[in-house]
Amino acid sequence: MMTIAAILNSISQPRFATYQSSVFKGVTEEECLGVYLWNKQLAGAFLPALQIIEVSLRNAIWTAKIKYEENVIEETSEFHDWPKLKDQIDSQWFVTVMTQSNNCNSYNAIENAKRQIKKEEKLNTTENLIAKLTFGYWVSMVDKKYEYDRASYLSLWPHLLPKVFPYALDKKNGNPLSLNRIGADLRDINTLRNRLSHHEPLWHSKKTYSVEQAINKVARDYYKCLEVIRWINPSNLKLLSIIENTQKMNELCNPHALWKNKQLPAGLSNLHSNQSEGWLSSALLETRHKGGIISLDTVKGFAMILSKIDGKKFIAQAKNFAGGLQIYNLGDIVTFEPENKNSGRHPVASSVKPI
Template sequence: MPLPNDYNYTPVIALISSPRLASYGAAFKTTSDDELYGVYVWSQHAASALYPLLQNLEISLRNAVDQIAKERFGEFWWEHIRCTEQPEDNNFYQNIKKAKLSLTKNWNKLEKRRRKGGIKAQQVPEWSHDQIIAATDFSTWHFILNNCFSAYHPADNVHYLWPKSLSKVFRNYASINRDQKKVRKDLTDLLFEMREYRNRVFHHEPIWAKAPDVNDAVSSIGTIIIKIEKLEKLIGAIEPRLLKTMQMAGFFKHARRVCSIKELNIYKNRELVCELTSEQKNTLYPHCMASMERNETMFWQQDNLKFGLHLIS
């Protein structure tokens, strides 16, 4: 959290690539090493706050599509739905193929170890539906929304995934666009944007959007808030109850709190300390000490609201 400004950060900064740190300094207008490293640490905490939002979107989308498709077409539903493209030319089918190859590759590694242990060689197993689905990546569930999986004529709806399954996979699609003929394109565009953003966050790239008008802390953090809003909208389109559950769990409030100027300034050691009276400090002191000694959050409830206190520096 707050970093001392009288510490020598040069050896630490030397271990981080200059081009990477330069983008932080340029975007957040840092003026010292402690500010620069503070921004870098803040961005890691901000990324960790975004992780559950991205993870819930990916998993809920995957399972929503898979559950409905399995109900309509059977366990290995991708072998039975119609598609206007050949499998070898289609990204979704290629991802299913990659998932199977990944399972086989990992199995072969384990098989080599088993053989060294004297265990008799075994054949590669037939991968189950659940194993294949679990081995797919986010892009698989973006590609399945493509037009090639949608019927052009109502008489063919029974053979295609879309548009018949749209309202069951995206239970609240109207929150994106009430026009069912246009909403799949809107969903595809949003999911592509979030998939690209997910890759940036998970691959330790800067989590703000780079653009000519993004040139300071306010505008940089503003681009992150826009991503949070879009994640909220997409998750709500898939399942409003999941969105409500995540809101009750505080995921979105936490992300917005961490991804803020006030929180950034704490990491830069530039935020003003909250002034407390002596009486308030004396009341809090034993709880602060207990939290520090146990390295845990002190938790209490006030008017049906939950609060926590822990050491940050």
Template sequence: MPHTVRYRPQLIDQLISAQRIASYSKVFTTKSDAELVGVYLWNAYVCAAFYPLLCTVEVTLRNAIDTALTADLGKYWWKKGTLQYKSFALGAAKAPYPLDQITGNFAAAFNSAQKDRSKRMGKRFKGKPDHHEIVAKTEFSTWEFILENEFMGNNLIWPKHLGKVFRGTWPTSANMLLTCKDRVALVRTFRNRIFHHEPAWKRSNVTNEKQAVAHLHEKAEKITELVSWISPEKIDLLEKSGVLKKVHRACSLSEIERFKYLSQVSSIDSMAKFVEVAEAARANDDTVRIHISGTQNCIYELNPI
């Protein structure tokens, strides 16, 4: 049982770190080290639930932009001289910052794709990686930089391709490009927290469990909204596959209690009782813990889909 684990000094103070675990103790109500580490594990569970949603928004965004720009400018649309920008000046010594970042990111992606091909072949690959290999290796920041106002104007990629990239219902905004760029920046920052194993719930004004859960729901809704601007079909997939439901279920007070080992176990002694518990789990969208009477002392978790 978790309560028999020896948490200190090595597990909490060294392997998790006293500084990291302290941020949890300030926000979450815990009465033991088992509950405290339980909340820490809940954060890992939340990060795992967000992973498919974050991957979806990143892949959907980059593919939507790349498809539109490739059709217009060719497979290597990101090259200087091909990707035009607002402040272009003949003979200028330096390109604007967004263009430098985009071309730099694609250069790094080219090298990374080339190294991957070499590993697969078992020898050095000196050729040019396929277009999709390069695009797949780009940093998420690439797709934030391409939404800069530097590329907005007559004969430039925006607003020419906005309707091709963002095919869903647009938000009410005087500046769609800026709104999208700001949303991508928000998603990228949150994605980096998730991928670097930082507390997903953390924000300056989050001081208790309820606020932590509310903050996570807000992030999930903003990420989902960005996907909806790009592709209604992807939203349909996320809903019907249960990805969105899993995120919202993970970000709940009941799941925090479960990871603290405080949730109740329902004893199942008949099919009628099982149906009753299962229906309650479905109605509340909760994970419930059950024990089937007459069996060994095993606890099962029942997840509605």
């Protein structure tokens, strides 16, 4: 039997105390737990927008910098020198410019990213470094310290602003938004992302007095995410439309959704805690292929199987045959688990079994 007390012990009382705020008028532990569940659903709705911002921001900054360097070459050099000079552009400029002395925080972030890449047995390619550096790392670049007349080791702004944020325009007069405004919004979003990562209440603010204010804070933060996505590339908003993400946020950002969540935990005591038992077997899809053995070499210890599912040839080593390769013959029909090829001409068949 699942109890509220057991759940609260796993959440931790200090963390749960945040949800006992008078803002939501939660008079019972069940209702406070309902607010906690509401916050979890909000976090799920924020995540796709935050992921789009992170990926599009880092790629936009990197691409804009490279294109700017290429444009400088085209404007200052002879045409026949362009290929050679462009090949000399440092694709890892975002890493090589940072040192322990000029930017300790960024340098440490880079070293941490390199350690993670090494741990995952990957190469320190430009693509891997871009992806592994944190969202906060890229947000920190959208700052006036990297303006042309201030920067000592890296110049990004304002010449890259129209390339990174081409649609960041004031809605009243159509003028480009300032670097300070864009950077401030990005820092707010990074704070929101960190709150989400640490499972903190997304609605929480020291100034929040009422439910309506809490909901409005969430709505404004989500709108800020939508705006930043639009500033970089409005087409990316369609990705949220496809999965009806903004619709989900709309459904959550109203008093009725909060009220409904506050009622949910009341029935917890009647639920069984072993709902996970048997779930995996009912959820897994059939992946095995059926095929015929079309070649077999017991000396070298391998066989070739032609799949009846997709008509492809799979190679199988002797160790992957149930009962040993010696009990199989040409033409035998078997089932096997297909695996994407790591090397060689053919994908691999594992866990081969006779019909």
